[in-house]
Amino acid sequence: MKYNPINKDLFIKNRKNFAKQMKPKSLAVFNSNDIYPISADSTLPFQQHRDIFYLSGVDQEESVLVIFPDCPKEKHREILFLKETNDHIAVWEGEKLTKEKAFETSGIKTVYWLQDLEKVLFELMTQCETVYLNTNEHYRANIETETREARFTKWLKEKYPAHAVAKSNPILQRLRSVKNPIELDLIQQACNITEKGFRRILNFVKPGIWEYNIEAEFMHEFLNQRSKGFAYTPIVASGNNANVLHYVENNQPCKAGDLILLDVGAEYANYASDMTRTIPVSGRYSERQKAVYKAVNKVKNEATKLLVPGADWADYHVEVGKIMTSELVDLKLLDKADIQNENPEWPAYKKYFMHGTSHHMGLDTHDYGILTEPMQANMVFTVEPGIYIPEEGFGIRLEDDVVVQEAENPFNLMRNIPIEIEEIEDLMNS
DSSP: OOSOOOOTHHHHHHHHHHHHTSOTTEEEEEEOOOOOEEETTEEOOOOOOHHHHHHHOOOOSSOEEEEOTTOSSGGGSEEEEEOOOOHHHHHHTOOOOOHHHHHHHHOOOEEEEGGGHHHHHHHHHTTOSEEEEOOOOOTTOOOOSOOHHHHHHHHHHHHOTTSEEEESHHHHHHHHHSOOHHHHHHHHHHHHHHHHHHHHHHTTOOTTOBHHHHHHHHHHHHHHTTOOSBSSOOEEEEGGGGGSTTOOOOOSBOOTTOEEEEEEOBEETTEEOOEEEEEETTSSOOHHHHHHHHHHHHHHHHHHHTOOTTOOHHHHHHHHHHHHHHHHHHTTSSOHHHHHTOBTTBOGGGGTOOSOSOOBOSSSSSOOOOTTSOOOTTOEEEEOOEEEEGGGTEEEEOBEEEEOOSSSOOEETTTTSOOSHHHHHHHHTO
């Protein structure tokens, strides 16, 4: 892995917190992701399943974690099953985790090779009554490929049909949404790397470069800072491309007078950052661009103040909508008649700001979190309002990542990333 070792206390505490929520005489099983084939002998780069990483720190394929707090054998209350390493694998792929290294990473003392899984699991299943199975129930999930976790679930339910089954996801949704201080440090590191990438491109952008040139500059900086690269597919959208919310082609030239919407973020140690900035190709904003930019920035700043413990997700978005409506009226994009005649299910402001303002962020860019429950301290949210005006040929979105705090304003993890018009213009023209 490119990232520095993570304190195993994080994973020890995460497992303890999970175990506290389990039913008596139950065990939970978590699987690594597959390495996905493309064609011939090609595969996609491995990405660890975030749940097993959250609970163990193991960042390796073909790994299985078992948590069984009430197991009669103390050594079987936490078990890792790993792909056995050997000299042949070490030569061709690099050495995999040894049992000793697995303990250093996870704090789990009992480590078996994967070939012993069925034998050990049989013993454990005779001692438990309920099995927690891991399913992806994120509100944005759209799963078409059968995962390693899904195959294991199918096998286990056929092999042990008499056991009760429970879901681990509701527990993880709550646990993962509230960040440990070590996690906040890792997310801050991802944001710091994103800052370095952004500052790099401010000195690079000029008329005539291509969107993919900018993407390449970010990638260069991210890799040099111990990141695997982008936390999500980057958006580098110049001119009217910014009005396509999920524009990812990044294959057009950047023209004088246009704006470039940059929705990019580095990952670090599997933790995400998520930044959006909108900058002028020529190094200066026009007066109209400035007016819209200031409106978006004002909405972002006002929305950030609303992210406090106890806040309701749905109410928060209603309040942000009111703030945005006022700004759109000032920009003469909406008038009183538009507001009076609006459809409550799709308010007038949605014509120019059609997406949500915030989402949980952490190990996943759109991280776990139950939207029907009040916000809590140490949750991390993006704040990303935008105004999109196809008829004027540009769109502006601004986005920071913030931590909800108990008795203070949210803490901005991207506080050092330039966002004010004057600073961006100065840096682009220095």
